[in-house]
Amino acid sequence: MAVVLSAIARTKFNSYKADIARVNQVENVRDSFAVQPVPEQKIIAAYQQAADFLKLINMFPVDNAKGQKIGMQVGTTVAGTTDTRQTPRKPTPVGSLDLLDEYDCTQTNYDVSYYWSLLNAWKHHPNFKAMLQAMVIKAVALDKLCIGFNGLYRAPTSDRVANPLLQDVKKGWLQKIRDVAPEQHYEGIDDGTGEKVVKIGAGNEFKTIDGLVEYGIEEYIAEQHRDSGLIAICGRGVLSDKYLPLLNTVQDPTEQLAARTIYANKQLGTLQAMHVPKFPAKTILITTPDNLSIYTQSGTLVRSISEQPEWDRAVDFQSVNEDFVVEDYTKTLLIENIEVQV
Template sequence: MSYNLSSYGAQMYSAMQLAMAETYGVDTVARMFSVEPTIAQELNDAITAKADFLQRINVVLVTEIKGQKVFLGTSGPVTGRTNTKTTDREAKDASALDENTYELSSTESDVSLSYAKIDAWAKFPDFHQKYSAAVQKQIALDRIMVGFHGTHAAVQTDIVQYPLLQDVNKGWLQQAREQIPAQVLKEGAVAGKVTMGPGGDYENLDALVHDTKQMVDERVRDGGDLVAIIGSDLLAADKAKLYASQGGTPTEKERIESQQVIATYGGLPSFSVPNFPVNSVLVTSFDNLSIYVQDSSWRKQTVDNPKRSRIEDYNSRNEGYVIEQLEKFALTENVEVI
């Protein structure tokens, strides 16, 4: 059954198109256009602002689709002394890594709005701002999901087969599995899983986080910037244990709820991040995780498609995921609470 835009809905759509054209500095958004790098930076910043986690890591524009990593940190001490009577002073390569390149993949975020929804939302004078904010927030959440669940970049993605966007790009965790398998713990005494609880591989979450931290290279382990990102199931299990032992006391129950159990695990500040695998623990620093976006690659077009009674908003860009220092990354996954 076809649906036509009401006159007011059509008016609001026209206003949205004009506002978009003004924002992106083009005559019309009805034709595919390339977003200028300076405006792409503003758009990227707006998306980043929609998720606290993205504001903590690096989300940066780069010029090339393939190249050298941007934020190579130091991988160990650089201080010493040389007896120059017998030996030449030698500058140390503090950023030497086995894998120090990145490669971006074409990524699409295409959104449709039915005529019926436009008519329903047309009463809001800030319709364009509400729409843009909603799309930007979803792109932000999608970026996080791909970072933690992405395993490969398929030529044709399939949201039904890969509902966690596993086929959009190769995320941080998959890169670690392939490039630093010794720093990824997947199983303990029982094949295929790591157990946590009485009689398990780890008695509690503190011990699990502590041992995950030990897989980080000792040269960067005590820099003071490591954090633990912990899956929601593991946090919930620890919270349930505290409820069982102390939840009957009103003051203790309030402490558990308001302070999210305790501030640290295994001596590290702990965080719960949207779309992080529920049964995993990641130890790294926030600035060790990056998303690169090619500055000249963002393209956009908004199309009125009466054949489907909807407006279609097409967005594409080249982006990818980077672990800046591989030795500063450790992951324990497949954790089962017993």
Template sequence: MQLNAKAREFLNQYHAGLCSSYDQQDAGRWFALTDPKETQLRDALLESADFLKMLTVADVDQLQGQVVPVGGSGLYTGRVADGRFRKKVGVSGNDYKLVETDSCAALTWQLLSVWANAGDENEFFQRVQEFTNLSFALDMLRIGFNGTSVADTTDPVANPNGEDVNKGWHQIVKEWKEGQQIITDPVVLDGDGKGDYVSLDAMASDLINSKIPAQYRSDPRLVVLVGSDLVAAESFRLYQKADRPTEKIAAQLLSDSIAGRTAYVPPFMPGKRMIVTTLPNLHIYTQRGTRQRKAEFVEDRKQYENKYLRNEGYAVEYPELYAAIDESAVTIGAPVPPPEE
């Protein structure tokens, strides 16, 4: 499909506006962002994805270094006989490493033509901008939950969730102290009591009591991140047995609270994974001064490509405040018994 005249006019105006907003003559060439523009782009990405705003997303100066402390759990009050009580805030030996990260939000001629016919110029601009920012922001989350390695050349077909783009939070904790915070032994979630856990409440409670240090277990900031497959299985079980109003209410509130903790079903997190942590404990860093942008018409591919290049990476501030059951360990429902010989 060709780019219709209305869409081409709107897109030309959008492109000109993009140049102007970044003080550039030609957005079709790579250009670096100034400090205020870097902040503007970071804020736009945070605004486009609600879950991202709850994490620690920060700029750092170095390509690699020590994790930036934002204030974790622990005691900050006491006394000293000959002076003032103080607590040193820092994360000794917990490092981060950033890598080149390249994003491209491509809009096809067909989609742009549909958007142009569906509204006015302002609506068209908003859709293009929202699509671009949301694409970049969701990929940050997708890689954070699924990343396991850093490939020189990534393969999005074999690794559709960015598994080879960067090491995400789960992989970082897996490599910390021999993965002591991650349960990888097989467990069964079965509402009939035939497995290891009868409910998500039981699963989360065990995770907190076995993996989160005692002094942090009552921290009100602890939340439960739960995969969509686990929530679906638990909801089905509750509704199947919901012959009383209280059970129906429990099913409806499942995605809001688990084991007395606020619960979230994060985008792109593996469906059978469960995590207990504080959300600010999950960090995403971008190296200051490395953000580069480019937007261009690519006639050969019949699309408009919005590109974002930077050095970026992930970190966990306090690995001991990240406890998880790995998705590979979880079976939903009683396992099928082996056939008799």
């Protein structure tokens, strides 16, 4: 049975579209339009506010689709001496200098639909327009995290059923490390079955996850970055492997309080541990959040909102040219295939 968009919902939805048309200086939103610079900046800022981890990383606007990375990472030591009687001083370049890893902003679609039944259900909410906008912003923000941590490649046409973690939308940060800086990727040794694994526990090289993390810092992170606010971003299972034995024990009230305090200040080795939505299980990424970026090509946020009565809905087509960038690979270590053995 067809659903009819109620008069109240239509009035509010039309007002929502009129607001978008006005701030973007277009007659209507049915025809595709490039979002104006000021609203574009506000939308990007809203993405960051909608997901806690996005607040910590960089979201840089860039003019060109391709180019050199712009992160202000030092990347090397710069101090030195020069006998200028013999040779001229040689300034050390700072920032990203890896010409083999230029950014490449390609189109990502963030298309959504609003069924009449949803708009009808919200019609009496005084903040109808804000709710609709917040829902879309939240969905896009979480998808950016999902791509950043799970994206493997860019398919001509992505398949959400086959790749529910958006693996085929775009290369994310972890895949960039695997491809560009394999020396910053530790996935363990062959366990005899052809699969690599990092075994943790008695009788293994690493007795604890803490030991693994400290080893990783000392052996893989460039010396100038070891005291620069590194954190351990981890997936499902890593923290529970460490803290479950502490919490899953009958204790007196004092011990319970101590255990909860320890868990509240979660650490892996000497680093703050951070669990982020959509991050792969049994995986740790050691870096600083500001070493991760999303570059958005200015002027490429394109939008179009139209009705599809044959589907009892409206559609909001949104696309943007973007890329997920690791600024300095020497400031990263990706550890995968972690297996804690009891």
